[in-house]
Amino acid sequence: MSEIHASGYSPTIKKRALSRKLVAARKEAGLTTTEVCRRLRWSATKLNYIEKAKWITPNSDAVTDLCDLYGIEGDERQALKRLAQGARERGWWTRYNDVFRSEFPGFEAAASSIRTYQTIYLPGLLQTAAYMKALPPVVGIEDPAEIKRHVDARLKRQQLLTRPEAPCRLHAVIDENVIARMVDPRIREPQLRHLVEMTALPHVTVQLVPTGAGLYQGAGEAFTHLGFSDPGERDIVFLETAVDARMLEEKDELRTYMLRFGRLCAVALDPQATRDRLIEVIE
Incomplete structure (x- = not known):
């Protein structure tokens, strides 16, 4: 063996x-x-x-x-x-079983790299607390205590980007319409400034697909690819739907989504142009 x-x-x-x-x-x-x-x-x-x-x-x-x-x-x-x-140990995410519908946080916590494409919401690892607080009511969650648990759980997830040893590498491709949907100025400007700050980290890459790109290659449902440093671990692609979360790990499935991510990166603004664009929107 x-x-x-x-x-x-x-x-x-x-x-x-x-x-x-x-x-x-x-x-x-x-x-x-x-x-x-x-x-x-x-x-x-x-x-x-x-x-x-x-x-x-x-x-x-x-x-x-x-x-x-x-x-x-x-x-x-x-x-x-x-x-x-x-x-048999219990990860921190097990304390939030009412928030997380799948084992995704457990896999994410072990990932050495994360590639994600988002079309509706900002990637969870890049959200501010104020942005997080605005999300639960969108799916019908109104109770303040429950909203707080959602925010606490999401903030806990973000620690994998700031852990002292081997912080996770994040590469996010975001449709610019995600930015346009942030219409509340109390949320919009702090969130955009936070994105700019995160792009300064050497292990975080953000690319925007500009609205001017029109219909672009790779467009479709959001997905997240988790990569692991252990050569014995197979990478995973997560797809979250309104019904459940799917985990793909067959080689052909992984290859399909990695090719798709490459197309998305090619059509998106490069990291520096993305940073400039975010600063332009803030100003």
């Missing part, structure tokens, strides 16, 4: 890595899922949840049973156990 990486910022990623390693171990042992379930007297659902990283809190006993069955001993066995222990 390939080397096990148990480090990282996120238990969500550790859970995903654990599941991937257990699948690889099963295949190396030459066992089918049916054979594993028969030998361990497990239901197919239980094994599927383990191998698809759907288990809520990885069970050490289940990992031990699989190690016994697959003949995993020594350092590899201990590494898997440590990975399972780390995967």
